[in-house]
Every structure is written in structure tokens, then in C-alpha cells.
Amino acid sequence: MFRCSTQVARFAPTRFAARNVLFLRAQSSNAVNRAQLPFTFSSSGPSAIKYTSQHEWIAAHPDGTAFVGITKYAADALGDATYVELPEAESELEAGDSLGSVESVKSASEIYQPVGGVVLEGNEALNDSPQLINEDPLGEGWIAKVKLNNVADLETDELMSLEQYEKSLQEDH
Amino acid sequence: MGHWTILLLPIRLPCMARSGFCQAKRFTSSKTPMSLDAKSDEYDELNQMYSDMFSETSSNAARDQSVLSEIDELNFEFNAFTNLSISCLNSSQLQNIVSQAGRFVMHSTSNNPFYNLALESYIFKHTPHSKKRKNHNERLLFYINDKSVVIGKNQTIWRELFVEQCKRQGYQIIRRMSGGGAVVHDLGNVNYSFLTSRDNFKREFFNRLIADTLKDHEPSAEVSLSSRGDILFETQKVSGSAYKVAGGKAYHHGTMLVSANIRGFSGLLKPDQIAEEIWEGGSVESVRSRITNIGDRVVKSPQEFIFLCTQAFRKFFGGEIPEFWCNEKESTNDEIVSTVDLLMSQDWIYNSGPKFTLKLPSGEFVIEKGIVVSSTSKEYLHRPFWSIAPTLVK
Numbered sequence: 315m316f317r318c319s320t321q322v323a324r325f326a327p328t329r330f331a332a333r334n335v336l337f338l339r340a341q342s343s344n345a346v347n348r349a350q351l352p353f354t355f356s357s358s359g360p361s362a363i364k365y366t367s368q369h370e371w372i373a374a375h376p377d378g379t380a381f382v383g384i385t386k387y388a389a390d391a392l393g394d395a396t397y398v399e400l401p402e403a404e405s406e407l408e409a410g411d412s413l414g415s416v417e418s419v420k421s422a423s424e425i426y427q428p429v430g431g432v433v434l435e436g437n438e439a440l441n442d443s444p445q446l447i448n449e450d451p452l453g454e455g456w457i458a459k460v461k462l463n464n465v466a467d468l469e470t471d472e473l474m475s476l477e478q479y480e481k482s483l484q485e486d487h
Numbered sequence: 488m489g490h491w492t493i494l495l496l497p498i499r500l501p502c503m504a505r506s507g508f509c510q511a512k513r514f515t516s517s518k519t520p521m522s523l524d525a526k527s528d529e530y531d532e533l534n535q536m537y538s539d540m541f542s543e544t545s546s547n548a549a550r551d552q553s554v555l556s557e558i559d560e561l562n563f564e565f566n567a568f569t570n571l572s573i574s575c576l577n578s579s580q581l582q583n584i585v586s587q588a589g590r591f592v593m594h595s596t597s598n599n600p601f602y603n604l605a606l607e608s609y610i611f612k613h614t615p616h617s618k619k620r621k622n623h624n625e626r627l628l629f630y631i632n633d634k635s636v637v638i639g640k641n642q643t644i645w646r647e648l649f650v651e652q653c654k655r656q657g658y659q660i661i662r663r664m665s666g667g668g669a670v671v672h673d674l675g676n677v678n679y680s681f682l683t684s685r686d687n688f689k690r691e692f693f694n695r696l697i698a699d700t701l702k703d704h705e706p707s708a709e710v711s712l713s714s715r716g717d718i719l720f721e722t723q724k725v726s727g728s729a730y731k732v733a734g735g736k737a738y739h740h741g742t743m744l745v746s747a748n749i750r751g752f753s754g755l756l757k758p759d760q761i762a763e764e765i766w767e768g769g770s771v772e773s774v775r776s777r778i779t780n781i782g783d784r785v786v787k788s789p790q791e792f793i794f795l796c797t798q799a800f801r802k803f804f805g806g807e808i809p810e811f812w813c814n815e816k817e818s819t820n821d822e823i824v825s826t827v828d829l830l831m832s833q834d835w836i837y838n839s840g841p842k843f844t845l846k847l848p849s850g851e852f853v854i855e856k857g858i859v860v861s862s863t864s865k866e867y868l869h870r871p872f873w874s875i876a877p878t879l880v881k
Contacts, residue, residue, distance in 0.1 A: 368685075368735060392732075393690075396666075397641045397769050397841060412733075415640075417771055419690065419715075420667035421730035421737075422640045441769050441842070 343386040344483075345476055346373050347453025352381035362468045364428060365479035370413075371452060372428040372473075378465050379434070382413060383456040384425060384447065387483055392418040395447035400436025401458050407431060409467070413458055416447055429467040431460040560794055575814040582820065585613045588624055590808045592797050595630035597815040598674065600637070600661050603630035605826035606813055607680050607740065608664060612822075614682060616735040622687075627800045628680040628740075629793050632672040635659040636755050639667040639729060643770040643843050644836070645872075645880050646757065653755050662836050665740060667729030668773030669756050675747035675780065677789045679796055680740035688737035691716045694728060697743070700799040701785050708785045715774070718743070723779040745789045746782035757881070764880055768843030837873040847879060 346353050346363055352373045353359055360373040360380075369388035374380040389395070397417040407413060407427040414425045414436065437456050440446055446455035462468075474482060575596065576584065584591065593610065595603050607628055614624050636658045638647050644660065647669040653660055658671070672678065681693040691712065698718050701710045709721045718726040718741075728741040759775060786792045801808045812818075829835050838857025845852045850863035854872045862868050867875055 397771050399641065417641045417666040420728060421690070421732060422664065422666035423732035424734070444769065
């Protein structure tokens with residue numbers, strides 16, 4: 315995937331940085347779970363994984379199908395999820411539109427669509443098991459499966475790589 | 488110093504007047520407490536209004552704080568007992584103040600729950616937020632609602648409320664935009680809403696501030712926080728909380744029972760179990776608690792509670808924090824009106840909320856978006872549940 319190679323090029327200016335990146339990928343709890351559908355949907359794995367400043371992640375596959383969810387950081391901050399409001403299939407969403415919400419400990423938190431697309435399905439498993447949001451937010455707890463309007467939309471400065479996202483968390487807290 | 492002397496002082500804190508007529512100005516000064524660039528005549532006028540409103544605040548620093556605090560409180564109470572008209576924001580002032588950076592305290596003089604929730608939502612949505620710059624945009628809003636029963640965004644209305652009984656007893660039914668469970672409001676209950684950035688948001692922060700403030704104010708009062716972050720007086724709950732996180736911001740709004748007619752609340756909220764009604768589905772259930780008022784024993788009036796919270800907010804965040812007043816007639820705009828319409832709509836109140844299944848001795852019903860999508864009784868299929876609920880459930 316050419317997108318992967320540009321990412322590597324951007325984040326490996328020196329050997330030291332490259333080693334740091336690898337270390338971070340292996341350690342980060344905000345990395346997408348490689349054993350679950352958001353990762354295994356296509357045999358080659360996602361062609362791009364991006365993060366928003368609102369703590370959503372999006373994993374896009376070569377055919378333009380993408381999975382959206384919230385990060386481990388966000389799930390931990392929310393506390394135990396009691397209800398997940400899922401998007402309706404066929405909803406056409408622009409970047410920044412509300413994709414759904416998570417209720418946890420009396421708090422309703424909005425989830426936003428990172429880039430434009432059409433909702434294919436919400437993760438119905440969350441209806442019966444909202445706790446998946448806490449147990450595996452970057453895997454089994456994915457919230458929506460969407461067909462992106464244009465995969466190239468992921469190449470915006472608004473979205474972050476895992477490394478950039480982790481860095482932003484350190485800067486804020 | 489006698490009361491009459493005090494009452495003749497300039498009144499710094501106008502009342503929570505119920506009157507919709509708000510135009511009197513009673514403050515004068517040349518100081519401008521907020522930095523506004525005077526770009527046009529319109530802004531000049533606005534700037535002058537800020538000057539007028541906050542002149543007293545600017546000169547307060549020199550005075551003795553404890554005396555001042557007593558005077559403020561007496562003024563506050565005096566105003567609460569009289570129906571003096573006050574300066575409320577007009578539409579463009581509201582827009583300006585909300586969308587500019589900076590902290591403030593906002594009071595709604597309206598008792599209309601739909602307007603108050605819409606105003607809260609407007610302030611929340613338009614408070615500036617930038618991930619890159621550190622924000623100092625904490626805001627505190629107070630409002631008092633007429634008799635109403637308020638459920639959380641993701642609750643099933645018939646599971647939580649005796650809907651017909653609520654209507655018979657004259658309580659409005661409202662679905663709010665935040666999470667959590669069902670609460671009952673009346674004019675003896677104060678709603679406070681603390682708004683901050685998502686990054687600075689801490690669930691327990693504001694209730695801890697209130698609990699500490701009440702303990703300072705009345706050291707003999709047994710005020711504490713429960714494990715759920717609720718404020719307790721002795722062993723009973725006096726305040727309920729709910730939260731909303733959106734657009735990089737968050738608010739914590741809560742109720743404080745000061746002098747509510749708690750007896751009147753009975754028969755409105757359903758207990759955990761109702762004979763012959765089995766509810767299934769993902770909706771959020773209320774946690775039932777025994778409630779009481781803090782009036783008489785901790786604070787004298789809803790106004791005193793508002794005053795103490797305002798003071799605590801100012802003390803915690805420091806600096807000049809202006810106070811504004813809104814009413815339904817003047818402090819409004821298209822967005823607030825359309826939010827009121829949404830909140831009042833059948834679709835929002837009855838038809839939103841999670842999918843659920845109701846099992847009764849007479850049959851089973853699956854309801855999605857307020858519509859019966861499957862049922863053992865074919866005559867109910869595809870009908871809105873609100874239209875058949877009165878004959879089916881308590």
C-alpha cells in the first residue's frame with residue numbers, strides 16, 4: 315500500500331525514531347486490535363488507520379470499507395458504558411457529523427464521523443454488550459462500519475497517525 | 488448597619504425575576520471589565536452595556552470581602568422577594584457573549600423547562616473550543632423549571648414514569664440531551680450547569696465544589712458525596728447529576744432540591760419493578776434513591792444556593808467573572824427556538840430512545856423508534872406506542 319509507505323517515510327527520518335515508533339506500536343493501548351474484524355476485514359489488513367482529536371479511530375481497508383470506534387483513552391475516561399446509540403445503515407455522513415453516542419455513568423458522549431461516507435451497519439453486538447466499548451474499544455467494540463466516499467479524504471491534517479495521537483495525549487495531560 | 492441602609496446600596500445582583508419585562512439599568516461606570524474591540528457602533532453599545540453592568544464588580548476589590556458578601560447576599564435576597572425588572576441579554580448580545588472566549592455566569596429568569604434546556608444547549612454548542620490553545624471558557628448556568636419530570640436521553644419513558652399520572656398532576660414530560668436517570672423538578676429546585684472543555688472535565692469536580700461550599704456555609708450540616716458523585720444531606724440525596732460530552736466540550740448539569748414539594752413527586756416515577764410489566768432492552772435505568780430538601784437546614788432559599796455556587800465558582804476560577812441574565816422573550820434566536828421545538832416534539836420525547844421489548848400478560852411488543860415493530864397482538868402492529876401505551880401500561 316502506497317499510503318503505508320508514505321507513513322513510514324514520514325515517521326522514520328532516523329533509525330532512532332523508527333525504533334521508537336515500533337516500540338510505541340507494540341505498546342500502545344490505542345492501537346487497533348489485530349485479532350478483530352476492524353483489522354482482519356481484509357486479508358492485507360487496513361490500508362490506513364487514523365485518529366481524531368475527539369478520540370475516534372478509523373481503520374480503512376483497500377476497498378474503501380472502514381471501521382470507526384473510540385480509543386482506549388476515551389473509553390477509560392468515559393467509564394463503564396451502559397448504552398451505545400448506533401448509526402442507522404445507509405445514513406450519509408459528512409466528516410464531523412454525529413455517528414452515534416455512548417452513555418456511561420450518566421454521561422452521554424457524542425461520537426463523530428472522521429471522514430465522509432455512508433453507514434453500512436452499526437455494531438449490533440453493542441446493543442446487548444455495551445461493555446465491549448470498555449473491554450476492547452479498538453476491536454470488538456467498533457461502533458460503525460462505513461463505506462468511505464473517498465479514501466484519499468483520510469490524508470488530511472485534521473487526522474492523526476497513532477504516533478501523533480499518542481503525542482497529543484501526552485501534550486494535553 | 489440597618490437593612491434599609493443596605494438596600495439603598497447599588498444592587499449588584501439583579502433578581503431571578505419571573506417577570507419577562509427586563510429593561511432597567513441601574514449600574515453606571517466608565518470601566519470596561521471585558522476586553523472588547525470596539526469595531527462598530529453596535530459594539531460600542533454592547534461595550535457600554537458591559538461597563539454598566541460590571542462597574543460595581545470592578546470597584547469591589549477594595550472593599551472588605553466579608554461585609555461585601557453579606558451585602559451581596561442581602562441584595563440577592565431582597566431582589567428575590569421583589570419583582571424588579573432586570574437587564575436581560577438580547578439576541579445579539581447573547582450570541583456575542585456566548586461565542587467569545589471567557590468565563591461567565593448565566594441566569595435564566597424563565598421557568599420554561601424547554602427554553603432553559605434549549606438555552607443550555609445553545610451556550611454549550613457555541614462556547615468556543617480550540618484543541619491548540621488552552622481554554623478558559625468555563626461557564627455556569629442556573630435555571631429553575633416549573634413542574635416537570637425529566638428523563639435521560641437514552642431512557643424508555645414508560646418504564647421510568649407513570650406517564651398518565653405525570654400529566655394528571657400537571658408535570659411536563661421532558662427528555663433531556665444528557666445521560667442518566669429520571670428526576671422531578673419544581674420551583675423549589677435549582678438546576679445548575681457547569682460547562683468546561685472535554686479535556687478538563689472531571690465528573691466529580693463541580694459537585695465536590697458545591698458540597699464543600701455548603702459545608703463551609705453551614706458547618707453543622709452533614710453534606711457529603713455518594714459513591715456515584717451525588718450530593719447527600721445526611722443519608723438522603725438532594726441532588727442528581729447528568730453529563731454530556733460533545734464537540735470537545737462537556738457539561739455537568741445537576742439538580743438541587745432546596746424547597747421542592749417532594750410530597751407532590753410521589754406517584755410520578757416508577758419503582759424498579761412493576762407487577763405484570765416486564766421491560767427488556769438496552770435503555771438506561773434510573774437508580775432509585777430517597778430524596779430530601781436542603782432548604783431550612785443548609786440554605787434559606789433557592790436564591791441563596793445560587794448565590795453560594797456563583798461565589799464558589801468565582802473564587803475557584805478567580806478573576807473577573809461577569810454575570811448575565813436571560814429571558815425567554817428577548818434572549819433567544821432561531822437556533823434556540825428550533826431546539827425548543829425539537830425538545831417539545833412527540834418524536835423526541837416519545838419516539839426516540841433505545842429499542843425495547845415489553846412483555847405483558849396480554850401480549851408482547853417490540854418497539855423501535857416509538858413504533859410497534861412486532862407484537863403478539865396484530866392490531867397494535869405499526870402503531871406508535873404512545874398512542875396505545877395508556878391502555879397497556881400503568
